[in-house]
Each structure stands twice: as structure tokens, then as C-alpha cells.
Amino acid sequence: xxxxxxxxxxxxxxxxxxxxxxxxxxxxxxxxxxxxxxxxxxxxxxxxxxxxxxxxxxxxxxxxxxxxxxxxxxxxxxxxxxxxxxxxxxxxxxxxxxxxxxxxxxxxxxxxxxxxxxxxxxxxxxxxxxxxxxxxxxxxxxxxxxxxxxxxxxxxxxxxxxxxxxxxxxxxxxxxxxxxxxxxxxxxxxxxxxxxxxxxxxxxxxxxxxxxxxxxxxxxxxxxxxxxxxxxxxxxxxxxxxxxxxxxxxxxxxxxxxxxxxxxxxxxxxxxxxxxxxxxxxxxxxxxxxxxxxxxxxxxxxxxxxxx
Amino acid sequence: xxxxxxxxxxxxxxxxxxxxxxxxxxxxxxxxxxxxxxxxxxxxxxxxxxxxxxxxxxxxxxxxxxxxxxxxxxxxxxxxxxxxxxxxxxxxxxxxxxxxxxxxxxxxxxxxxxxxxxxxxxxxxxxxxxxxxxxxxxxxxxxxxxxxxxxxxxxxxxxxxxxxxxxxxxxxxxxxxxxxxxxxxxxxxxxxxxxxxxxxxxxxxxxxxxxxxxxxxxxxxxxxxxxxxxxxxxxxxxxxxxxxxxxxxxxxx
Numbered sequence: 001x002x003x004x005x006x007x008x009x010x011x012x013x014x015x016x017x018x019x020x021x022x023x024x025x026x027x028x029x030x031x032x033x034x035x036x037x038x039x040x041x042x043x044x045x046x047x048x049x050x051x052x053x054x055x056x057x058x059x060x061x062x063x064x065x066x067x068x069x070x071x072x073x074x075x076x077x078x079x080x081x082x083x084x085x086x087x088x089x090x091x092x093x094x095x096x097x098x099x100x101x102x103x104x105x106x107x108x109x110x111x112x113x114x115x116x117x118x119x120x121x122x123x124x125x126x127x128x129x130x131x132x133x134x135x136x137x138x139x140x141x142x143x144x145x146x147x148x149x150x151x152x153x154x155x156x157x158x159x160x161x162x163x164x165x166x167x168x169x170x171x172x173x174x175x176x177x178x179x180x181x182x183x184x185x186x187x188x189x190x191x192x193x194x195x196x197x198x199x200x201x202x203x204x205x206x207x208x209x210x211x212x213x214x215x216x217x218x219x220x221x222x223x224x225x226x227x228x229x230x231x232x233x234x235x236x237x238x239x240x241x242x243x244x245x246x247x248x249x250x251x252x253x254x255x256x257x258x259x260x261x262x263x264x265x266x267x268x269x270x271x272x273x274x275x276x277x278x279x280x281x282x283x284x285x286x287x288x289x290x291x292x293x294x295x296x297x298x299x300x301x302x303x304x305x306x307x308x
Numbered sequence: 309x310x311x312x313x314x315x316x317x318x319x320x321x322x323x324x325x326x327x328x329x330x331x332x333x334x335x336x337x338x339x340x341x342x343x344x345x346x347x348x349x350x351x352x353x354x355x356x357x358x359x360x361x362x363x364x365x366x367x368x369x370x371x372x373x374x375x376x377x378x379x380x381x382x383x384x385x386x387x388x389x390x391x392x393x394x395x396x397x398x399x400x401x402x403x404x405x406x407x408x409x410x411x412x413x414x415x416x417x418x419x420x421x422x423x424x425x426x427x428x429x430x431x432x433x434x435x436x437x438x439x440x441x442x443x444x445x446x447x448x449x450x451x452x453x454x455x456x457x458x459x460x461x462x463x464x465x466x467x468x469x470x471x472x473x474x475x476x477x478x479x480x481x482x483x484x485x486x487x488x489x490x491x492x493x494x495x496x497x498x499x500x501x502x503x504x505x506x507x508x509x510x511x512x513x514x515x516x517x518x519x520x521x522x523x524x525x526x527x528x529x530x531x532x533x534x535x536x537x538x539x540x541x542x543x544x545x546x547x548x549x550x551x552x553x554x555x556x557x558x559x560x561x
Contacts, residue, residue: 052402056556074310074404082402088395092327104316105403147399 004030004155004186005051010060012046012210020046022210023060028155033177033187035197035218037300038207044190045085047207048157052082064155078106081148085159085190087140091133095124095143098132099150106151118149121176138169145176156180158189162196174200194300206300229292230261230272235285242282247271313405317413318420321387325421332383333425340375340429343367344436347493352437358495359526364437369520370492371433373454376426377487377512380455381479384418384462389475392466407553411463418459419452426451440523446531447522453538454515458483460545467552486512491520496528511541 005028012021020043028034038044049055051062053073062069064076089098099115119125122142127135132143141161148156158177162170170193177187177200191197197204198218205215214221237256249262249271263270279286325332348364355363391397400410433439441447462479469475490512496504507513508529518534521527527534551557 054398054401074406077402077404080402082398084395084398086395088398090390090394090396097323101316101320102399104319105313105399105405107310107312107404109312 002030003027004065006063008061011058013058020210024212031184032202033200035201035204036190042207043210048159079155081153081156083144083148083158089132094129096128099146102147102150108151118146122146138165155186160190231290232259232286233288235287244282245278310405310409314409314413318417321417336425337428340371341432343371348436361524367493368433369523370516372426372429373516373519374487374492375429376422376455377458377483379422379425380418380458381462381483383421384459385466387414388463388466389469415459415463419455422455442525443522450519457542464548486510491516
């Protein structure tokens with residue numbers, strides 16, 4: 001895949017002196033779903049704002065499909081759709097007029113058939129003649145997505161698209177995002193629901209205090225940075241871990257009925273075979289065992305130092 | 309040029325007026341008509357002619373200009389302030405539109421609205437007082453230039469305003485007093501010499517004087533100076549708007 005957005009040395013310091021971005025380098029691949037994760041104030045929205053033209057950077061450069069976002073803003077912005085974090089719509093406008101307005105702003109000729117398809121995909125077609133103020137919160141958020149898609153962009157920024165949305169609507173939104181990906185739309189999203197990023201994103205980037213901490217394919221990140229936990233349910237409780245079994249990563253539960261062992265899946269030797277042999281030698285019987293991989297959320301919390 | 313985007317902004321602004329027809333059109337026309345009834349018909353019948361023009365007819369250009377000034381400023385100010393207030397301005401700023409195109413859309417719509425209202429007031433005035441227009445082309449030029457200039461000024465106010473109080477303070481505390489003291493209801497020649505000089509620092513004097521000349525061929529200041537004054541103010545407003553967009557003043561962070 002080729003890079004569709006290229007960010008080089010991007011910096012932003014606001015007038016009050018707060019530095020939101022510190023020389024960020026990032027490449028977004030064409031057609032991927034990229035999840036940008038980070039605690040509040042990490043710089044996610046500033047980064048999106050700069051690419052979309054809402055925030056003026058203090059340093060660095062951004063190109064979209066090879067075009068500079070400042071000197072060739074018409075070419076770059078016409079390819080981008082933005083769904084901001086807040087629901088910001090004219091409450092007295094009808095749904096259909098709002099999406100027509102968005103399409104017109106981007107200089108696209110009217111295309112009622114396309115707008116109908118967008119509204120149908122988002123289950124908004126029946127509401128097309130309703131004023132925004134008559135819609136529920138979830139519907140309004142869908143309208144925000146419809147407006148961002150009205151000019152048929154091939155890059156879509158979604159800033160916290162599922163914040164405050166109920167489970168059913170969240171799932172239907174992810175279905176829509178899945179369809180967009182099938183159409184080849186590049187999607188960059190921020191979310192606090194990290195399990196969603198784990199399920200949907202091709203790649204994950206973690207930003208903290210204005211710096212990109214890690215960018216990795218979701219699966220590779222989990223393999224590389226994730227740990228596995230082995231839990232051994234003991235046939236007889238122990239008072240303490242026998243001297244012969246004391247190795248790094250092994251712990252006894254408070255009630256003495258289980259041993260837990262953290263191990264690195266990428267290490268040459270995980271230590272599991274040795275541990276099981278040692279247990280046998282020490283005469284400790286195991287009733288049951290299970291393994292569990294650390295979630296993306298646990299990896300994320302580890303990366304940002306508990307600030308999430 | 310993104311003509312479709314300009315049309316989209318223009319059309320949306322005009323549609324907003326359509327949604328609030330009573331407030332946007334009927335209210336200003338009625339309130340200005342009251343001036344004709346009170347000052348033109350009732351009190352005006354007891355006032356002598358000014359510069360050979362009956363008082364009722366004399367105040368018509370001033371009242372039309374007052375309507376144009378007030379409506380241009382408030383329409384353009386609300387037009388850009390409302391998206392800022394609701395946050396929908398993000399869509400305009402992230403669209404492939406230049407600052408110039410945004411200004412044409414908003415200022416064009418505000419100027420169109422105020423011109424329509426000015427025409428309505430002029431038409432209403434014809435019911436109350438005899439009107440003559442000696443220089444119709446000059447009248448049109450003054451109307452268009454004034455509505456564009458003050459719509460630009462309103463646009464600046466809308467970008468500058470951080471709250472509704474600031475949004476209203478400029479029309480109420482600056483534009484209205486300047487219009488009343490700019491010769492809407494009198495010729496500045498009736499003032500003592502000192503106040504005549506002071507009045508010349510009021511830019512609205514030049515607008516009303518020039519506009520009145522286009523009706524009756526009489527003016528307080530030379531019509532050429534009036535045109536230069538309005539052109540100067542137009543260029544000044546254009547420069548301020550250009551600077552605002554270049555720096556992202558109160559629009560971008």
C-alpha cells in the first residue's frame with residue numbers, strides 16, 4: 001500500500017504556550033483504517049485539525065496524495081471528509097438540506113441519487129425532511145457522518161465517532177465504516193473504546209503529550225508488546241511459592257489456590273516448559289490451566305503511563 | 309474559483325432569511341414606515357422645506373440609507389457569527405474554499421438582503437411622500453457600494469464578536485448613533501459651524517449626503533468626496549477581512 005497522508009516534523013504550539021504536537025512524523029496508508037489513540041490532551045484533535053485546515057501548524061509539513069495542505073489546499077481538502085468530536089449542526093436545517101449544503105461547499109455538482117444512498121446507508125432516508133432539532137443524539141451523529149460523506153471523499157477523519165452512542169448504534173456505525181473500507185476509503189479515527197480499535201483498525205498509532213509513541217499493525221503490536229498470562233489452578237493450596245519454583249513472573253494468589261505466570265510471547269524461551277517440569281518435580285498438582293493475552297487497552301495504558 | 313461553494317453559502321444565507329421572513333423583512337419595513345408616518349406625515353407637515361425639498365421627502369434617502377446600513381451590518385455579522393457560535397464553521401474552514409470565496413458568499417447574501425429591504429422601504433415611502441430620483445444610476449451605485457461596504461463591516465464584527473452582546477454592541481452603539489447624527493433627518497447646514505466640522509468626521513454623513521444628491525440634486529458635501537469616502541471605507545474593510553483570514557483571527561487556532 002502507498003502512503004496517502006504524509007506528516008513530517010509537525011509541530012503546534014498554541015498562543016498560550018501549550019505545545020500540542022512535537023515534531024510528529026506519521027504516514028497513513030491508502031485504504032487502511034488507522035486508529036489514533038491517546039489520552040485527553042495528547043494532540044489527537046490538533047493533528048486532525050491541522051490536516052483538515054482548522055488549525056494552523058507552527059512547524060512541519062503535511063501532504064495528502066503528494067499535495068501540500070497549505071499551498072494546494074483545494075486539492076487536499078476536496079479529498080477529505082471530517083466528522084468532528086462535537087455534534088455541530090444548524091438545528092433549524094432539514095437533514096437533506098444539510099447534506100446538500102455540505103456537498104455544495106466542496107464544489108461538487110448536485111447528485112441526489114448519491115445523497116440518497118448515503119442517507120439510506122446511515123438509516124437517515126426516512127428522516128430526510130426532519131429538522132435537526134427533531135432528531136435524537138445518535139441520529140445527529142449519523143447526520144455528521146452523512147455530511148462528511150456528502151462530497152464522496154476518499155479519506156475520512158472520524159474524531160471520537162462513537163462517543164456517547166448506544167451499543168446498537170455503535171455497531172451499526174462500525175458496519176458503515178466497514179462498508180466504506182470495502183469501497184477503498186482511507187479512515188483515520190480516534191476513539192476511547194480501545195476494543196473497537198483492536199477489532200477494526202489495520203494499524204494503531206499511540207500519541208502521548210504531542211509525540212507519537214508507537215505506530216504498528218494492530219496484530220503485530222499486540223504480539224510485540226502484549227504479554228500472556230498463564231493461570232494454574234492448584235489441586236491443593238500453597239502457603240508460599242516453593243524455593244525451587246521461584247522465577248520472574250510467577251506469583252501466588254492471595255488464597256494460595258492459583259499460580260499466575262506472565263511471559264513474553266516473542267521471547268526465545270517462554271519458560272512454560274521449565275515451569276511445568278519444576279511443578280512436577282516439586283510435587284505440586286495442577287487442577288486446571290488457562291492462558292490470556294493482554295488487551296490493546298492494557299498495552300495502551302502501559303504506553304501512556306496510566307494517563308488514559 | 310469554487311463558484312458552487314460561493315453559491316451554496318449565498319443560497320443558504322438567503323434561505324435563512326426565507327425561514328425568518330417576519331423578523332428579517334416585515335419587521336424592519338414596518339419600523340421604517342413608522343418613521344415616515346411620524347416624521348414625514350405627522351411632524352413633517354409642520355416643518356418648512358429643506359433645500360427646496362419637502363421634509364417628508366427629504367428624510368427618505370436618510371431612512372433608506374439607515375435601513376441599508378443597519379441591515380447590512382446585522383445580516384453579515386449574524387451570518388458568520390452563527391456558524392462560529394454553533395461550531396458549524398468547521399465545515400467551511402475544512403472545505404476547499406478560499407477566504408475570498410467565503411467573503412463573497414456571506415457578504416453577497418447580506419448585501420442582497422439589505423438591497424431588497426432598501427427597495428421595499430423606498431417603495432413604501434412612495435405611498436407617503438412624493439419622490440423624485442434625478443440621478444438613478446448614482447443612486448444605484450451608492451446603494452450597492454454602501455450595502456457591500458457595510459456588509460463587509462458586519463462580517464468583520466461577526467468574526468470579532470465572541471458573544472451575542474458584542475455582536476449587538478456595534479450596530480446599537482456605533483452604527484445607529486452615527487446614522488442618526490449623520491444627517492438622516494436634517495441637513496448638516498442647520499448645525500452651528502463647530503458641530504458642522506465635527507460632523508464631517510462621521511463617515512455616514514458622506515453616504516447620506518451623496519445618496520440624497522442622487523434623489524434631489526442637493527448635498528451637504530461634494531458628491532465626488534462622498535463616493536471617495538465610501539470607496540475608502542470599502543477598501544479599509546476589505547483589508548481588515550484579508551488580514552483576518554490570513555492570520556485565522558478568531559476563526560482558526
